[in-house]
Amino acid sequence: MGATSNASPAPLNSALSSFPSLKALKFTTKQQELLIRVSALALIYVLAFVVRLFSVLRYESMIHEFDPYFNYRTTLFLTKNGFSEFWNWFDSESWYPLGRIIGGTLYPGLMVTAALIHRILHFFSFAVHIREVCVLTAPFFASNTTLVAYFFGKEIWDSGAGLVAAALIAICPGYISRSVAGSYDNEGVAIFALLLTFYLFVKAVNTGSLAWSLASAFGYFYMVSAWGGYVFIINLVPLYVLVLLVTGRYSMRLYVAYNCMYVVGMLLAMQIRFVGFQHVQSGEHMAAMGVFFLLQVFYFLDWVKYILNDIKLFHSFLRITLTCAITVGVLALSIGTASGYISPWTGRFYSLLDPTYAKDHIPIIASVSEHQPTAWSSFMFDFHILLFLFPAGLYFCFKRLSDATIFVVMYGLTSMYFAGVMVRLILVAAPAMCLVSSIAVSATVKNLSSLVRAKSKSPQGSGKPLSGSKAAAKASADQSLPFQKNGAIALLLGALYLLCRYAIHCTWVTSEAYSSPSIVLAARGHGGGRVIFDDYREAYYWLRQNTPPDAKVMSWWDYGYQITAMGNRTVIVDNNTWNNTHIATVGRAMSSYEHEAYEIMLSLDVNYVLVVFGGVTGYSSDDINKFLWMVRIGGGVFPVIKEPDYLVNGEFRVDKGAAPKMLNCLMYKLCYYRFGEMTTEYGKPPGYDRVRGVEIGNKDIKLEYLEEAFTTSNWIVRIYKVKPPKNRW
């Protein structure tokens, strides 16, 4: 940016003189800057999209992981049957026999967005399949996020910082992890909505314009419709307002922005059935309401102060009003909570504030790997240089404190805390990290380049300014501040190096770690070639084709969405873990003896049982490794199941030394049925489990109430048929 504004018009003129027709196109410096800015932004836009296509190139255009399959299935339903049907959809294929009211228990933003894009494309007669739209929704919104990041950066600092922010967020691994092609999840559009809401709100605070704050209310509405993470907005924004109040930065602009955004945003958010009246009834949303009333009190006091013109009188009035307001507020809150009108905080919210809460109280939340506290290494993995740039950016923010920078500092600090509590919330922190870091990069580079440029104006500056540090050192030898230019160049090169490393790291992480669909597994074979394990789809497709259409499949809840979406069969539990008792029932069945489990399965009308087993291939996230969670969740509701029964001296084993209950429970039997006859590795005894690295303890497994129906080619998925009850006579 700096170099362009310095370009002298003379050489440009001479260069253009050979093209007389182009002479008319001579740009002014401002136009050049605009051109470069727009083209850089366009390139970033494309880059953000393209870098997320690794998974499509490596594998295929497919939906990834678990939750996206549900989203895909609902989107398919939406495009086929229309919005009204979708909104009133009672899904009897999941949570058998309870069923699930889909319209009332999901955030429809993502599905509606994809369906809308699909419809628009079809309106322009591009006959694309809805699957392609779903696969590419997340990259498309990631591209849009870069634009928002640009404008946000421009709003809080300058357009240079905006460009850097856009570039950083385009390839930030923390964000890419949830927005690669195929990862069709709420977060894909929600981060866009989140950043958009924040940007519009900051813009509204900066301008005091009703239009911007109305826009931010609509941004908030979109966010509410897309992801449960909107709770972060509805708590961060009041917190920000509170901080501005406390630091004496209250202004009419803030008053207009917050009131409009809160009231309109709240009313709009109530239109989402899943959210409903939570904005006025749930403890998580009370902070926003409290700040709303506080603002009114503040405004009122301001007005009274203006009317009274008497400091003493005003102070006493202030005291009375404040006491009254606080008493009324506390009373309302306590009465609301006591009467049950205001619901207490949910477990997930608690576990955010107290990281150890879930571990002790809600095993179902703790069992999810993405709800674990973040490891230090994954911060490094997901943020790389942003981790170092973040504090530097904070420094610059504090140096030039404004309403906007205060917001971004608060956003950064709070989201960093949440990112530390839960792995998946690194995603929320990613935009903040990029924004704050971009300020650091932009400010540093700008300062340094202005230094370098100031020197190059000296008489010797006719040479190549960046050709070599030695020549530059000679040039600057006679300056008053020795090594200043030299140091600036070195620092610039250092910054360049860092940014290059960042780009390389991000590309590597994207291609290696975040582009696997996790439905199809790939491994290196003996010859170095790629081996594909497509067992999941093999099993789901078998279910889809060769079981009765009304068959009920019991599996651990992880696979529920995939079975309904790909297998098209009814499941007992799925990834929407709304009913803990039901999941505990399945957990209990899995950890009981076969004849006990049979009773449970008959009571649930189960026809098939599906287990995931990695003992042959060494696929470690299988059901045996998840088994202790089944025991814990089952035991949490049914005290018959006791965790110590499955452990030997507190150790989880599957070999000969395993607990007898472990060796005979349903899960063990189903995973290891006839595995004892199988030789998995050369030089190892038959029945050698490659995940646990032991020979299994019970090789003589007989099934009485179930029979093997299907096992995939690498044994990863095993399906058993539940035999019908025997005749009594």
Add this chain to the structure above:
Amino acid sequence: MECRLPFSLVVFCLVILSSTVRSELVISSVEKWVDLHSHIVRVVSFLKVENQGPYDVSEFVLAFPDAQAKNLATMLVIYLEEGKIIYSEFPINSTKPKSKQSNMTFYPVTLPKKLEKGKTAGLDVYVVLTNLLKPLPKEITQAESQLLVYTDNIYYTSPYHIRNQSIVFRLPGRIESYSEYSEMRLVESELRYGPFEEQPPFSYSPVVVHFENNNSFAVASNFVQEIEISHWGNVQVTEQYTIIHGGAHLKNGFSRIDYQANPSMSGASSFRTLVARLPPMSHSVYYRDEIGNISTSHLRGDSQGTQLEMELRFPMFGGWKISFSIGYSLPLHDFLFESDAGNNVLNITFGSSIEEIVVENQIVRVVLPQGSKDISVKSQFPTKKSQELKYSHLDIVGRPVVVLEKDNVVPEHKRYFQVYIYYKFNNIFLLGKAMMLILGIFLLFLMCILYMHADLALSKTSSWEEETEGRK
């Protein structure tokens, strides 16, 4: 036999037909070969026909029991005179006078040359039958082989007197049991009955063969082929299959360890791969199903054709079902020709590209380019024809689609049957879409230019406000 029939014109004709027929022709010898190697039954009968009547005869009647006629996929008749092939035809085209009483279906064959009195001619009848092999037992375990039963008439079913005949069954392997007759011989995998002498018309005596057959029993219950023509030079073919293993059903579940440990002994009747023979020059081949790509397939190509070896998602056992689709592109000039009247002639081969498969219901959808006119279809066999419209990328009026539907298609259809589609297409339409795109992008840029040059009303008011504020 005929006197019991109710009087109607059709029956009356039949009476006349069969009575005249019987009086004149005699089959001096017939040898019937029944090939039971796959799940498609192929029967070749070598007949020698003698005209003993006083007149020349121009028609010969073939008779089939209804059970066979119902499952008759295709038939080919070759007429020989003194050992030379004179003419071959497909009598399936001809009308079927049907006598309800006798459970017979008759196919009159018009002879290419009148058979003069006292002369003898050869007639080779090649018949392809489906759905006639019944598994017995109906359910088998994974370790057992599949046994099939075939029932037929030991005598050649014919409205004519037969002097000398024999029937031969060619079997793929072990024979479990078979009907005992005095004149019979079993040599390796060939079971021969006969010769039987001097049998009156419609002689019947059942013969049952119970034998082992582990060949892949692939039946496509549904097969939709979409052929999309682009005058830019490409033909895109998409084939959707729903395939059922039509053999003996699997009992007691599927055990992977048995299947892996001893592939030859376990699941002998199952099949894991299907081979599709695509036309030469096929490219951009894909193989996928509703939930994504199927990564296990091999493609081999040579000048004769392209061979796609598809490994199914799971091995197919009796009664199991799978559906998938394959697609490929072909160069247009191999299939599209120009007739003298300025028509485009599209020459497509009917039938499935998968080897040795029975298609219960085939639908071919030929998608012609937008703007095609005067469409007519010529096929050598009866099909249900209809037309509809398809909207694809950037279509405004839609592409005309010719839909052909046919039941009971066997590989023989691919070999002999062609379909010709005539239509008119003005090549100027080729440019339509390109022009549309250019126009669209031009409009976009125009809007951008207008937007950049337009003064936005909002900024104007704000500057006005600043001005007024400044004045104050």
